[in-house]
Amino acid sequence: MDTSIKIDVASVAATVSRQQIDALLPEAVQAMKTVETGSGAGNDFLGWTDLPTRLSAELVNEINATAESLRKECEVVVSIGIGGSYLGAKAVIEALGDSFGAYRHDCKGPQMLFAGQNIGEDYLYELMDYLRDKRFGIIVISKSGTTTEPAIAFRLLKELLERKEGKEHAARHIVAITDERRGALRQLATEEGYRTFVIDDNVGGRFSVLTPVGLLPIAVAGYDIKELIAGAAHMQRICSAEDYESNPSLLYAATRNALYRAGKKIEIMVNYNPKLHYFGEWWKQLYGESEGKDHKGIFPAAVDNSTDLHSMGQWIQDGERTIFETVLSVEVPDHEVVIPSDSDNLDGLNYIAGKRVDQVNKMAELGTRIAHVDGGVPNMRITIPALSEKYLGQLIYFFEKACGISGYLLGVNPFNQPGVEDYKRNMFALLEKPGYEAETAGIKSRL
Ligand code: PA5
Numbered sequence: 197m198d199t200s201i202k203i204d205v206a207s208v209a210a211t212v213s214r215q216q217i218d219a220l221l222p223e224a225v226q227a228m229k230t231v232e233t234g235s236g237a238g239n240d241f242l243g244w245t246d247l248p249t250r251l252s253a254e255l256v257n258e259i260n261a262t263a264e265s266l267r268k269e270c271e272v273v274v275s276i277g278i279g280g281s282y283l284g285a286k287a288v289i290e291a292l293g294d295s296f297g298a299y300r301h302d303c304k305g306p307q308m309l310f311a312g313q314n315i316g317e318d319y320l321y322e323l324m325d326y327l328r329d330k331r332f333g334i335i336v337i338s339k340s341g342t343t344t345e346p347a348i349a350f351r352l353l354k355e356l357l358e359r360k361e362g363k364e365h366a367a368r369h370i371v372a373i374t375d376e377r378r379g380a381l382r383q384l385a386t387e388e389g390y391r392t393f394v395i396d397d398n399v400g401g402r403f404s405v406l407t408p409v410g411l412l413p414i415a416v417a418g419y420d421i422k423e424l425i426a427g428a429a430h431m432q433r434i435c436s437a438e439d440y441e442s443n444p445s446l447l448y449a450a451t452r453n454a455l456y457r458a459g460k461k462i463e464i465m466v467n468y469n470p471k472l473h474y475f476g477e478w479w480k481q482l483y484g485e486s487e488g489k490d491h492k493g494i495f496p497a498a499v500d501n502s503t504d505l506h507s508m509g510q511w512i513q514d515g516e517r518t519i520f521e522t523v524l525s526v527e528v529p530d531h532e533v534v535i536p537s538d539s540d541n542l543d544g545l546n547y548i549a550g551k552r553v554d555q556v557n558k559m560a561e562l563g564t565r566i567a568h569v570d571g572g573v574p575n576m577r578i579t580i581p582a583l584s585e586k587y588l589g590q591l592i593y594f595f596e597k598a599c600g601i602s603g604y605l606l607g608v609n610p611f612n613q614p615g616v617e618d619y620k621r622n623m624f625a626l627l628e629k630p631g632y633e634a635e636t637a638g639i640k641s642r643l
Contacts, residue, residue: 201431201580201590203444205451207565208520208574212454217440217447220605224450225438227604231597232436236604238611243398244596247406248428248589256422259408262371262391263415267305270333270369274323274353275413276312277337278345279481280401281373284592285413286310287478288405291471291583292419305418306333311353312346320349324356332357333369335416337409339395341379344623350381363388373408400611402482403596406589420585427589435597445594448522448576449601455520455574456494456606462519464512465498468561469526471583473500476524479595486603486610493606502560509564513571520574524591525561527581529554 205217230236231245266273275285289308294300298307311323334357336350357366372385373393385392393408404410406428411421437443440450452463463483465476476498487493497519499508512519535556537549548556565575580587603610625635 200427200587201444201578201594203447204577204579205447207569208451208455208576210569210572211458211460211520211574212451216458217451217454220450220454221440221446224446224453224601224605227449227601228436228438228443228446228597230604231600237609241398241400241403241611242600243396244400244403244406245600246432247399248425248432248593251406251425255408256411256425259393259411259421260415262393263412266333266335266369266371266416267418270306270331272307272309272327272330272332273335273413273416274309274311274327274332275335275337275416276310276346276349276353277373277409278313278343279485280404281337281339281343281346281409282310282313283402283474283478283481284405284410285417286313287474288410288414288419288424288585288588288592289417290474291588292585293417293471295471306416308413308417312336312343312349315345315348320352324352327353327356328360333371335371335373335412336381337373337395338379338381339375339401339404339409341374341381341383344620347380371412373412400613402485403611405478405592423585424589424592427586427591428593429589430586431590431593431597435594444578445598445601448578448594449598449605451576452494452520452522453602453605460494460518460520460574462495462497464519464521465496466501466521466523467498467525468501468523468557469529469583470500470503472524472526473498475588475591476500482595482599483602485613485616486599487606487608489608489612489615492608501564502557505560505564512568512573517572520576521565521568522576522578523561523565525558525577525579526583527579530583 231242234242275282309323311320334350334353336346338346354366354370357369367388367390370390371392372381372390373395374381374385375397376382376394393412395404395407395409399407406425414424415421435443435445437446440447465479467473467476480496480498483494483496512521533553535545535548535551535553537546565577569575580591600610621635622639624632625639628636
């Protein structure tokens with residue numbers, strides 16, 4: 197298998213020279229070694245590093261068999277989870293799916309829906325209303341087994357399914373993915389007799405897409421998880437090389453840190469394919485939760501172009517010069533659409549008649565990159581040949597490995613997330629959760 201992912205950092209040269217990036221190599225290799233030898237902070241969360249080559253065929257077959265039974269028996273499967281227990285599967289399914297799959301009546305497998313990623317009352321009401329006359333199943337995912345958002349969604353959907361079909365049927369159509377021993381979800385799954393998969397202790401949520409957390413929903417949606425894993429395994433093999441030419445994750449991690457040190461504090465992940473919107477969301481979580489610590493970190497943002505060229509485009513071209521861009525580009529689309537000629541040419545588009553839509557899209561991308569570089573926005577470009585399981589698997593591992601290296605280059609522990617506890621403490625205090633009496637008194641005195 198060829199390397200497939202290509203990364204081009206030439207267009208950062210006005211801010212950081214190639215010599216500056218090269219000078220960072222020893223430090224970047226050191227950071228990579230810290231990941232690989234487990235000698236840094238957060239080293240109890242490195243189970244993802246060899247996951248693609250460690251996943252057993254038995255587990256993958258079990259995931260596929262479970263997915264097959266849900267596919268056969270359900271019209272709709274709702275995957276419940278938030279953060280790392282949601283975004284990886286959502287990103288891959290959106291990238292591989294038909295943009296109008298939700299409106300088609302001829303789809304072979306079940307419709308894949310998501311819940312527990314918000315606490316929107318209307319969202320949950322409308323979801324339950326939609327499910328009322330559907331044969332549905334549930335995949336409930338929570339590593340800790342105690343996260344409030346998915347717990348609320350699960351309580352509601354479990355009750356709906358049990359009321360609709362009976363407890364026994366519900367138990368056969370619920371799959372829980374959680375910690376092997378701890379947490380409320382594990383206890384519930386054991387008591388109710390759900391099928392379960394385990395999230396390893398040493399794999400953090402945002403690095404868990406290649407565990408059952410991501411693999412089961414992706415398989416239920418009908419995609420080839422073996423190919424996804426094979427793509428990631430290929431990247432795993434090449435992403436420990438100690439030079440920029442053969443290890444794209446090293447080059448990406450070093451370049452973004454060189455830019456950060458040169459005052460570029462915000463990285464914008466840019467796609468020119470709407471199917472990659474959620475890939476940008478997954479990437480934002482991976483980098484945001486891993487790096488934003490100790491008052492440090494590149495702020496990860498994302499835009500969908502050319503859509504956002506008509507909104508954020510102004511800011512990017514002309515706003516404060518603290519940003520850099522990483523363009524994620526897909527070389528060849530799945531389908532071909534040619535712009536027709538029109539004898540009246542009232543819209544003036546005949547100059548592009550006969551061209552594929554993607555040719556126009558690529559020129560929008562190139563024109564924008566040049567304009568942004570001219571406007572003081574350094575630009576990296578990452579390309580994959582096509583949107584397929586194999587290349588998405590490569591991309592996932594590439595970004596994960598680069599994230600570990602980058603976090604250590606930045607000087608933070610990339611594998612914890614102490615900051616996400618603060619909102620929970622306040623929310624529990626405001627909701628008067630038992631055990632939070634002192635916090636409740638404290639927060640209420642401030643209102
Ligand atoms: O990356 C992380 O660890 C987090 O984003 C978690 O995935 C998220 O908070 C959900 O946690 P859990 O799976 O325990 O419900």
